Structures are given as structure tokens and as C-alpha cells.
Amino acid sequence: MNKLAKMLVLGLVMLMIFSGCSNNSKNSVSNEDNQEVVRFSVTLPASGVDNPNSLVGKEWHKSMEAYMGKKVEIKYNYIPASEYDEKVKLMIASADLTDFFITPLFYDVSQMAGQGQLLELAQYKDLMPNYMNYISKVKNGMKRVTNSDGEMYAFKETSTPRFPEDRGMLIQNTAAYRYDVFKENNIKIPDTLDEFYEAAKKVKELYPDKYPVATKFNSLRSLFSANHIRDEIFWDGEKYVYGVLEKGYKDALQFANKLYSEKLLDPEYTIDTDDTVKRKALNGDNFMWLTQWFTTPAEYTRTADDGKIFAVSLYPDNPDYGKAWQEVVNANTPDLGWGAYAINSKAKNPEELIKFIDYQYSDEMIRLITWGIEGTTYTIGEDGLPTFVDSLKNAKDPWLEGDKYGMRASRNHNPGLQMVSDSRAFVDFAATDYTVFNGKYEEVPIEKSEFLTSLPLHDNDYIPSWLSEPSIQLTGNESQRISEIMNPVKTFVTEEQAKFVAGKNSFDTWQAFIDKVQKMGAIDEALKIYNDAAQRATAN
Template sequence: MKRTIVLVISLLLIASLAMAGCSKGEDKPAAEDTGKTGEASEGTKEAGKDAPEAGAEPEVIKLRAFQSSFGEDPSNTGLYKAWLEKMEAHIGKKLDIEWTYVHSDDYPEKLKLQLASGDVPDILSGTKDAEIMFQFGNQGALLDIAPYIDEYAPNYKKFLESTQYAEKTLQTPEGKMFFFGDGFQNDTGMVDSAYGSLYRFDIFKKHNIKVPESWEEFYDAAVKLKELYPDVYPVNAQEWPPFHETFYYTNHTKGDIYWNGEKFVYGPTEEAFKEGIMYVHRMYKEKLLDPEFLTQSQDQLKQKVTTGKSFMIPFAWLGWWEQYSIPEQGIEWGAAILPKNEKYGEPWMQGAALPGLTAYPNYGTMISAKTKYPEIMVQLLDYQYSPEMIDLMTWGIEGMNYEVKDGKRVRIMDPSEEVKNAKLEWYGEGVTRQGFVFAPQNHAPDVSGYKDMPFYGKGQYESLNPFVGTGKFHSGKSAIPTWDLAPVIRLSKEDEAKKAQVMTAVKTYLDENLSKFILGERNFDEWSAFQDELTKIGDYQSIVDSMNELAIK
């Protein structure tokens, strides 16, 4: 009798639980399977919410990726395996990815052919020409990701929110977005650069000459060195960047159309531009500047600076200091920030690292409008903008790729055999860029890859990482060139073609005549006539006006 009562009670309990489950399910109709993988949690989607129960086979998402490549196959590295594991854990599904890699040299043309064919892979690398992405997006080949941002891309949304002019740069006038912009994260706390000036510190110390902090001091130091070494040209220039471009940054101008912080202008019409060219001419005329500075190669320059033929390079990539220095011979090259032009204030930085998070329109990643899984594709790309994935893909694994010293991460420059065997040693190397290219880059690991070098600033010599040096002796955001913060203008196809035709002709004539002014083949009394000649070569002002009409709406 007792067994019967127990059995009846058990059956009633099971029935009541089943009814409760059915009642709960009636609150919401069953959702159609669209690839949605869960709700947001602390800024990222809850990984694996739709993951199958233990023991069940996870759903497999098949997708095709058409990617720009820089050399080696990234899918044969330890980092790729770590990336794939995290991606699958994030969406709670297995990924079966068919990769097609195209070398970066051929990629722009092959991408256009792929997009025009109508057979568009699920995910594609973008190009530096954002117009291509907007063109094919407007034609219906690419997914408009704007409707998915709030729900499926919380990480990328943070990049958009912190990017100046994002609505003009990354969207169409109607608010459509056809690509994830190239992400950049700078958590160093500095606005810095790997460009500045290089000097023979041992020579400056020997003769008690001050390392220049202004263009007046630069000229005075060159004159003094010429007196001490009559057979030497104290000043020289790299093949790139050329000497006269120094003044783009110190005189706050440019040799092209640029954004001056308020509007677009044509730099060569500005007095600041002329002043820079006149300074270079003066150095050349007084035999302070190597006469071959316009034509020599980088190898020819290196031979001169390592044999005592030149002592000052006003504008250079600071990484060259080590190749220029010969410690056993007492040859010591070191760095400083660009000389200041008191008239224009703080010198700007070439390649300034913007603070915080930035989404650039140069390069990006696109999604096919025909993908079966739009939500999942957006989530996959968004996850690459998460702090976790940016750390993995730029720093790597602690103990293998970096270590923590004094509370800071430092890259391990000499990888172990274990790291080499696992192909984990080149996390940030361009030839094996990982994931769906272009994944965001973190500035801090790049900084940690540079050695400390001799650096001069504010009256003293120090040993500093070049980024730390430029960050220390510049004044933060005021050192960012205005053109690095400019709105990107989307001209019509006709206006873009007109701009290319006009500005190509104008630039060719400009470059030819700048050389003549610098070398004394044209007198600066002719500068006004030269300006008139530029106008006749091409109507650049109409281009400037059309760009401002779009930018200042």
C-alpha cells in the first residue's frame, strides 16, 4: 500500500513539473533561429549562451573569409589556434572557416573583382580606399552593420563613440555603415611617436654644443659645426621623410590640401609653407646641408653618418639611431623632438599615436549582405575589439610572449624554443596578422618592442624608449597634427575623379619648383608668380571649396 502511494505521488509530481515547464514556455513563442547568441553582459555578449548541453555536439557555422595577406599563412600558427578557441567559446558554436588569402599587393584589384562577381564571401578584408567599401555597400553587396551595433557590437560601439567625426568618416550620409573601421587602442597614457630629430651626441658633447630645441638653435649649431669641420656638411636628410617636410610639423602646414582644425586649406599658399622652404634654401646656400640630400639613398646616407660626414638629421625615424651608432668608435647618435618654431608653437608629431580608442577609415573589415548569419558575423568581428582579444592578438601569452616587471607588461624579445616550436613568437608581426584582418592594434606592445636610446630634452641627456621620449617632451594632444583629426570627405565619383586629375598635376608642378627654389634655381622674389602658376596648372581652390561644403555642413 505504501509503495502505491509513493508511486502515485511521484507521478503527480512529474506531471506538475511538466505542466509548469509548458506554462513557462507559453510566455514567449519559440524564436526563429537567426544566429542570435545571447544578451549583453558587462559590455560583451554572453559567450556560449546558446551552447549545447554537455555531451551534445555544438552547432557548426560554416563561413568563407577573403583576406589580405602580408606573407606567411596565419592559420598555421599557435596564435590562430588560440584565437579560434576564444571565438568559438564566445559564440558557443564551432567555426568551419574556409580561408582565401590574397597578397596585399594584389588585394585591392582582386577584392573589387570578388565584390563585383556577386559571389561575396561572408567576411572580407577592406582596403585603404574606403570609397570602394562605400561603393559596393551602396550597391547592395555588403551588410549595413549600423542596425546591429547596439545589440551585437558593444565593443566596437565604444570605438565609434570615442572617434572624432565617426559619423562623417565611417558612415554614409544616411547613417549606413558597411565596414568595421581599423581599430587602434592606445592605453599607454601618452601621445607619442617614433619620429623626431637625430644628432651625433658625442660630437655635441665634445664641443659643448647645445642640442637644438628651436630652429634658431638648429641653425647656430650647424654654423658652429661647419666652423669646426669645414669639409663636412653638418646637416643631412633621409630618403624619407625629406627635409622640407619637417616644416609641415613645426610650421603647422602641409604640401597638399589639409584640415587646419576649422576647414580645409591648400598648404602651399600659406606663409608658413614658404618660410619652411626658405629655411631649407638658406641651409643649402650656406653649405650647411649636404647637396645630395634630394637624391641620395638611405644606404648612402648611412655611409655618411657613420663616417663623420654629417652630424644632424632634422627629421627621421628614430629607430635608425642604432644603425648609425658605432660604440667601439665612440660614435653615438641620439634623439630629440623636432626643433620648435616659436612663431607657431608646439611642434606636431609625425605618426602621432592618438589617445584611447580610435576607429580609422583606412582599412576595415566587411560582411557580405548575403551571409546566412549576419548577427554571428557581427559578433565575431566585434569580439576582436574586446580588451580580451586585443590583448591576446597584440601581447600574446604571459610567460611566453611577455612578462610583467614593476607592474608593467614587457615584451620578451628573445623567445624560448617552446614559443618558437608552437609558432607563438610573432604575435604582432605584420607577415602573420591574425584573425579577421584588419583586427585592432594595441599601441603599448609596439612601444615595448623598441630599445631605450640616448634622448635629449629640457637641458639633459637621458636613456629613454623613443616613444617615451617623444611623449615626455611633447605636450600631449596639442602635438597631434590637425589632419589626423580631420573629417573624411566623401566626394561624388565625378568630383573624386576631378580631384585626382587636378591635384596630380598641381603636385607634380609643385614638387618640380620646390626643388628649384631650394637649390636657388628660382628666386623667392618669384614666389607670388609661382602661386599664380599653380592656379593655372589646376583649379585646386574649387576642390578645397567642395570639400569644405561637405565638411562644414
């Protein structure tokens, strides 16, 4: 082979080697660049802690990557809890939604579904075995998660049992009192609204520059419950009615007006946030709460750590209506919680998201999210069930100690997608509450209160009528029509309610107010839709 030929061959070999190396290098880069990754964005309420980077949050992310067999990249959009509902409603109105989000509380998604904003989930049933298995254990489960056309537009929060099937009553909203002040001044913890009023006057005498009474959630719900109504459409035990049109609604507002006019009710009750309610409680600005979240007063007690005792009790009765209905939730059988979670119809990877979300309802993930990490935060007892380690249960403030790890059962954390939890963990982990039931003061976790745990589930006068409402299914058109009717009515009623309480509206104009409510929207039509749906449900 001559010199020129050798040079050509050598050049060709070098070119082949170079090309091969280049191709291999290019493929490696391509594989690196195109490595399969599950990417999506989520909108969640902020809890004031760093859930993704807590110990449990990191373990959840690691476990999800192992399950999906891919890297997982989540873009979190956290919104303060007090602002969440309004801001998400603005996102909905502007169609500026993340791939996955928690809907506003008690939000009717039918209009969003009709506008094509939400992914219809029932078509993916085969991809969500864990969720469907859980729904099968819930009474009327499928009816409660689908509309009358069998369509499903939201996942539901889970609620596993805390108590036996036949006894035990879980209340998640209560009245609350500065027990130390009441005890020191020989003021009785009220059993009735009249006693509540008299107690407020006595506290006012002690602290004339303070407003004795406040409420959480800007809510007068305890007064409505005392009068056996809600300020919305609700099941009264026989049919759906609109509570605003019932006598009990006016009676409740007149009582609130009496508190307001005598400077017993904090005039800022309509705008107070959770933070301002807490600040005023700790500062000694308020002493009685018409409504509180059932574990919050004990948190106040531990935070103050100076002799202040914030105790919970049942909503006071209005004897004209009987025992006050309490804010009871089903803690006796598998059930669904309040939260609803939806997928944006524009999400680019719906099947991946479905698979990802469905795994949240698996036993493995429910245990991880709620209990944390075996050997670190919990162990398995002789009964085969998890129980928290002694260093957590015996801590002065178990929730505060639990926050170091970030599992759901601790005070502030809600790792993962905030969808699931094992309610037994809350009982096992429960910190001390300060309770007054039947006139007896106890320092005991409310879930372990002898009074509450011994109550029969049936033949119980505290149980509200709506806890046994039929599992109705509304068509898309029915839901949309109800929204059209009731949304403007709700806005109007909320505004006028505050005016009646503050004395800006005279109760002499009550009938004019009721007439305007009825003229604003076709209330009878809305009620007919609900009651027709109830007849369909009971017929089936």
C-alpha cells in the same frame, strides 16, 4: 528456393551491400572534399618576417579556426612596405584586387566606392558587434568611419590609450641626431631652425665629404610643422586652408634650398628608402635627420652597438611662427589609427569575411595579437592587466627578443590582419630610446619620458591645429570632386617642390608657380567643399 533463385537473391544482396558501401564511401569523400573552409586572399605590407608562421601567428590562425568553426585558408600577398602604396594603387587601377587589403596611406576610397570596387559595410552592422562597440567609444566615431550618406567602405585601425586623458603627449615623428658626434664636438642639439643650420655647417666642417642632413619618408614635414602648415589641405584652427598657398610653405622650401645649395642636405632625400636611410646612418654618411620615426633612431643605436648614439628630439622651432607643431597623435582616449582596410566587392563570402574581420576587434584577439600568449610572453599583474614577462622586459634588446615570438609589440612583427593593437603593450614593452628634450639627454623609452608624459594635453603650444579638426563627412560626389581637383595638383606640387629645393626652380618664379597651382585645379572649390562640411559638422 531453386538454385537460380538463390543465385539471384545472393546477387541482389551483394549489389545492395556494394551499393551501400559505395554510397557511404562517396559521401565520405564528398564530405572531405566539401568540408567547409573559410578561404580568402589578403594584401598586406611586408615586414621582413614570417608573420603567419611565428608563434603568435600560428596561435592567431588556430584561434580564428576555433571561432569560425571551420578551417581557414588565407592566401597572403605581401608587398614590401616601401613599395606598398604605389603597387596597391596599380592594383586598384587594374581592378586586380585581393578579397581584403590595406588601402594606401591616407587614400580616399570614395572613387573606388563610386565605381563599385568596395563592399559597403554599414549594411552588415549586425555582423560586427566588436567593431561597432569600439567605434562607440571613439569621439565622433561613426562620423569618422562613414560618409554623409551613412555608408562605410573601410574598417579603421584602432588606437587604444597609452596616457591619462588630461596629460601626456605622444609624438610619432621626431628630429634626430648623432648625439655622440654632437657631444664630442660640443655642438648643441638644435632648438630652432637657425641652430639646426649652424649645427649642420659644423658637422660639414668635420666631415666635408658627407651630407650632414637627411630625412625619412622623403619628407620635409618638420619644416612645414615649424611654420605651422602642411603641404596639403588642413584645418588651421578656424577653417580649412591649402598649405601650399600659405607663406610658411615658401619659407620652408627656402630653408631646405639653403641646406641643399650648401651641400648640407643629402641630394638623394627624395628617393631614399627606409633601408638606404638606415644604411647611410650606420655608415656615418648622415648625422642629422629632419624627420625620423620616433623609435627608429634607438634601433640604429642598438644595431650599431659601437658607440654611435642616435637621439631623438622635438622638431626645431621657427621663432617667426612660434613653437614648432609636433607630429602628435591622440594617445589619451580610444581613437582610430592611420590604417584603413577594405573588402573587395567581388569577394565570394562577404558575410564570412565580415565575421572574421570583426573578431579582430574583440578583447581576446587584441590581447593575443599585441601581448602574445599568456604564461609565455605575458602574465596578468595584481591590477588585472597584462604585463610582459621579465625575460622580455629585461633583455638587452626587448624588441629583438620579442621577435622570437612574433607579437605586435615586438619590433618587426604584425601578425593577423595588421588591424588591431593594445597601445599599453608598447609602453610596457618599450625598449630604451635616446632622447634630448629641453636640452636634457636621457636614455629612457620615449613613451616614459618625463618631459612628454607631464605635458598637459590642453594649453600646449606643441599641439597642431589639425588635431582638433571637426569630424567632417563628405558625400560621395564631394569626395570624388576633391580627388578630381587635388590629385593632379598634388602630383605637380611634389615635382615642383623638389625642383625648388634643388635650385632647378628659382624662387623669383614663385608667384608663377602659385598661379599655375591655382589654375590647375579649382582650389577654392575644394576648400569650399571642406569648409561647408565643417559647418555641417559643427552645426550638428
